[in-house]
Structures are given as structure tokens and as C-alpha cells.
Amino acid sequence: MTDPVKTSLEGRAEPSASATEKNALYRKIAFRLMPLLVVCYLVSYIDRTNIGIAQVGLHQDLGFSEGVYAFGVSLYFVGFILFEVPSNALMARIGARKTLLRIMIAWGLVTIATMFVHNAVMFYVARFLLGVAEAGFFPGCLLLLSYWFPSSRRTRMTAIFFMSIPVSGIIGSLVSGWIMSVFGGIWDLSSWQWLFLLEGIPAVLLAFVVFVMLSDRPAQAPWLSDREKAIVENDLADDQRRKAMKPSRKGGLRQALSDPRVWILGLGACAAYTLANAVSFWTPRIINEAGIDDPMLLGLLSAIPPVFGIVAMQLVGRSSDKRLERRWHTAVCWLCAIVAMVVLSFFLHSPYLVVVLLCVMAAAHYSGLTVYYSIPSIYLGAKSAATGIAFVTAMGSVAAALAPAMLGWIHNVTGNISLGLVLSAAIIFLGVLVVLIGISAKSLREKPNQALRDSAE
Known part of the structure; x- marks a missing residue:
């Protein structure tokens, strides 16, 4: 018996699927992809931020000053920014499986190698290489x-992915603290050396799990039936055609740099990362x-605000x-x-009022970041998304590198x-203006068919 068919926007036949069937299909995809991405x-x-826990041991054993530590942290972002766009452009060419395999093995090995540093120069090189290795993953x-979920479902998936940020903040502190307190002295290794070793190994192992379990596109997924593949690809194709915007420019670094839309999104990312650092650091x-x-x-x-962030991410993403x-x-x-920061x-x-306001900041940060990304x-379109998203993230990373230093300097000067x-609130307010004025509502207008709309509800 053949599947019922309907006519797409281009007049071609495509499988007809009810909202219930699509909900079940996208749940199947989410259960396959999201747990793996969240864990990764x-x-x-954790591998990026465990340096904060290791700092005490590095100071005691190697005599690293606050200046050495701060410069090393900054060098991570330098490597991250320089290689963010090329890494994502490469992913668009060779696929997610090979790219994530390369990235995860590289950052895991660099994390492990950090246990062997014994002077400031080696520390600087290790942090720079970690930024280079992790570039492109996020x-x-x-x-x-965007290859698996139409825009009507993507924010919820992004929210699930971003949920790993507050969760990792809680888990990372507990695990790193436990390693630092238990493993010091075993096999004549310092606690901070064990920290880098034990927290670098999971990335290498997970890289091979990702390579085996992940598929680049729905059409290449052996765990989807032909009908399921057709439904997803038709939804994605219709989703692209329904975007009320001009045709996307050809992807590429030069095109991204000359596209004002990318710069607008990058300015918004600077605001998002300024808020992120105020909350995280x-x-x-x-x-x-x-x-x-x-x-x-x-x-x-300190663990309470991220809990509110997790809840807000899901509620705002669904809305x-x-x-x-x-x-x-x-x-x-x-x-x-902004209101919470000023108050x-x-x-x-x-x-206790401080904790309440920090909960508001965390909820606003995590939920706003989820929707913004x-x-x-949607705004750039399929052809420009690969390079554009990477460049936007790179611009945000500049703010990520500068914001902690700015707050630290002001704290030292004023007490x-x-x-x-x-000042951070003022920067974030500029981001609000960028979102509301720089990005037109028309460019984000999404008009899914009724089945997709029912699914989103």
C-alpha cells in the first residue's frame, strides 16, 4: 500500500504525515542526537574551564602568578577566535562526523598534554592550542x-543543547574538586596533573562514539526509514522556502565578512557573551x-542560579x-x-537578595542565549549559515575574552x-537595540504548514 501524498510548494509529491506522526519522528531524532551532543x-x-580549579595547584607547584593565569586564559580565546570560522567552514564541506571526530580528539589530547607543562611558556602554548582545538565545536x-530540525522545532533543541552549560557548571565544579582532593600524590603526580589527565580522556573516547552514532544528514541515517527521511527533508526544504528573506549569498569567509547581517548578529553575540561572563565568572x-x-x-x-537557568531555557524556548x-x-x-544587574x-x-537577582540574571542569560542562537x-539561510554562525560566535568570543578583564579591572580600581x-548592563542594552532595530521582523518571518504548527504547539 502506498503512502498518501500531498503537493509541496514546488508541486512535487511528498509523503503526507500527521502532526502526531511528525512529533513521534522528531522525538526519535531528538533522543538519538541530543543526549550525545549534550554530553559532548x-x-x-569542563575541559575549557577546569583551569579555574587547577589554578591553585599551578600556583603552588609552578609559581604561576595571577598575571600568568589571566594571560593563559586570554590565549585560549585567541586560538578559539582565529580558527572558529575555518573549522565550521570545513564542517560544511566534510560533514559533522569527521569534523567532530577531529575536534574532540584534538582538544582531549591537548587537555591531557597540559599535565606536562612546567613553565609559563608551555602553559601559554597549551591554552592557545586548546582554543584552536575546540574552535568550531559549538x-x-x-x-x-539546522540539518535535522525545521525552525519551528529548532529553538527547543537548541535549549536542550544549551542546558548542558549550566549543568556542566555544577557537575564540573563537583568533579574537579573531587579529583583535586583525592588524586594528589598518586604515582607522584600532582592533583592538577590528574585533573587534566582524567578530564581529557573522556573527550577522546566520546569522539569515536560520535563518529559511530552520528549521521551528517537525515538522508544518511540508517536508523530512519525512507519515509521518515523524506518527511524530514521535505520539512527542511519547505522551511527554507518559507523564509521571507532575500536569497542567501554564497557561503564563505569573504562573503561573511562583507555581509552586514553577520556583523549585526555578531554585535548581538557580544551582548550575549558579556552577560554570560557576568553570570559565569x-x-x-x-x-x-x-x-x-x-x-x-x-x-x-552558587549552584542555585543555574537551576533557574535550566527551567527558563525550556519555558522560553517552547514559547x-x-x-x-x-x-x-x-x-x-x-x-x-539588565534590570537585575542594575538593581x-x-x-x-x-x-539573599543578591542570590535572587543572580537567579534572574541566570534565567535571563540562558533563555535569551538559547533563542538568540x-x-x-533563520536570518542567514542555509548557504551562509555555516560560515556566518562561526563568525558570529567568534565575535562573541571577543567579548568573552574582554568582559572578565573589564570587570576585574573595574573591581580593582573601585573596590x-x-x-x-x-557598564555590562549598558553593553547588553545595545544588544537589545541590535536585535530589535538591526534585525527586521520580516527577515525572521516563518510560515510553516499546519502540521508543523500543530507540532510546535
Whole structure:
């Protein structure tokens, strides 16, 4: 018995599928892809940030000063920025499986090799190479989602992927602290050496799991039937045609640099990463300066904001997909963060109010970031997305490198972080203007067929 057919926008026959069937199909795809991507990004985030835990051991054993540590952190972002766009452009050519295999093996080996550093120069080289190795992983995963999910479902998938960020912040601190406290001295290795060794191995092992389990495109997935492949590819094709925007320019670095849309998105990413660093790097310090000195209580209170971030990501992501609206969802999230940051700057010595405001900031950060990073693939179109997303992420990484230094310098000069919070809020407000004024509603207009709309609801 043949499948019922309907006519697509181009007049070709395609399999007819109900909303229930499509929901089941995309759940199947999500259960196959998302757990793997989430675990991989969790490992990536831990390997990137474990230097904060290792810093104490590096200072004690090798005499690294705060300046050496800070410069090493900055060099990571230099390598990351320089190789972000080429790495993602390569993924568009050779596919996700080969690209992620290369990236994950490289960053795992560099993380392991960091255990052998014994002077500042070696430390600098290791951090730079880690940035080079990890470049392309984050935007590559976002690009991969655009190959599997139509835009009406993509924000929710992006939210699930981004959920690994707050989760890794909690898990990474606990695991790294445990390694540092238990393994020091075994086989004459310092605790920080064990940290890099044990946290670098999972990336190498996961690389081969990804290579075996992942498929570049639906058409290449052996775990989908021919009918399921056709449904997904028809949804993606119709999704591209329904975007009310001009035809995409040919992808490539030169085209990305000359495309004003990419620069607009990059400016928005700078705002997003400024908020990210205010939340990620300063939450424990702000709580500590509010009068919480007990390490256990400080750790517990620092773990609360990411929990609110996880919940907000799912709620806002679902709302954005249901309404097919991205700009105002992003802007409102960032405006909430701005209000919380400004209020926080006046109440830094009220510990529990500080925690409440940090929860608002975290919820606004994670949910706003989720929706914002669903915009580039819609705004730029399929041909420009690979290079464009990578360049947008690279611009955001510049802010990621500069924001902590800015807040730290202001803190040293003024004695507190109040002015730094207000200045960060001003930068984020510019991001709100970029989203609402620089990106037109028409360019993001999505008009899925009824089955897709029912599925999103």
C-alpha cells in the first residue's frame, strides 16, 4: 500500500504525515542526537574551564602568578577566535562526523598534554592550542541542528543543547574538586596533573562514539526509514522556502565578512557573551562579597542560579517555537537581565537578595542565549549559515575574552563590582537595540504548514 501524498510548494509529491506522526519522528531524532551532543558539550565546557580549579595547584607547584593565569586564559580565546570560522567552514564541506571526530580528539589530547607543562611558556602554548582545538565545536553543533530540525522545532533543541552549560557548571565544579582532593600524590603526580589527565580522556573516547552514532544528514541515517527521511527533508526544504528573506549569498569567509547581517548578529553575540561572563565568572565572587564566607554554603548558593537557568531555557524556548517569534523573546530576556544587574549594583551587601537577582540574571542569560542562537540559521539561510554562525560566535568570543578583564579591572580600581555591572548592563542594552532595530521582523518571518504548527504547539 502506498503512502498518501500531498503537493509541496514546488508541486512535487511528498509523503503526507500527521502532526502526531511528525512529533513521534522528531522525538526519535531528538533522543538519538541530543543526549550525545549534550554530553559532548558538557565535556567540552569542563575541559575549557577546569583551569579555574587547577589554578591553585599551578600556583603552588609552578609559581604561576595571577598575571600568568589571566594571560593563559586570554590565549585560549585567541586560538578559539582565529580558527572558529575555518573549522565550521570545513564542517560544511566534510560533514559533522569527521569534523567532530577531529575536534574532540584534538582538544582531549591537548587537555591531557597540559599535565606536562612546567613553565609559563608551555602553559601559554597549551591554552592557545586548546582554543584552536575546540574552535568550531559549538557553532558546528548549532549548524548540525539546522540539518535535522525545521525552525519551528529548532529553538527547543537548541535549549536542550544549551542546558548542558549550566549543568556542566555544577557537575564540573563537583568533579574537579573531587579529583583535586583525592588524586594528589598518586604515582607522584600532582592533583592538577590528574585533573587534566582524567578530564581529557573522556573527550577522546566520546569522539569515536560520535563518529559511530552520528549521521551528517537525515538522508544518511540508517536508523530512519525512507519515509521518515523524506518527511524530514521535505520539512527542511519547505522551511527554507518559507523564509521571507532575500536569497542567501554564497557561503564563505569573504562573503561573511562583507555581509552586514553577520556583523549585526555578531554585535548581538557580544551582548550575549558579556552577560554570560557576568553570570559565569562572577556569581561566586558576588555572593562571597555579600557576606557568605562558608565554602559549603557559598558553593550551594552558587549552584542555585543555574537551576533557574535550566527551567527558563525550556519555558522560553517552547514559547518562542510555539509563537514562531525570536526577536522579542531575546530582547525581553536581556531586558530582565539588565534590570537585575542594575538593581544588584545597589544591593551587593544583602546576601539573599543578591542570590535572587543572580537567579534572574541566570534565567535571563540562558533563555535569551538559547533563542538568540536560533536566529542566525533563520536570518542567514542555509548557504551562509555555516560560515556566518562561526563568525558570529567568534565575535562573541571577543567579548568573552574582554568582559572578565573589564570587570576585574573595574573591581580593582573601585573596590567593588557595582560600576562593572552597570557598564555590562549598558553593553547588553545595545544588544537589545541590535536585535530589535538591526534585525527586521520580516527577515525572521516563518510560515510553516499546519502540521508543523500543530507540532510546535
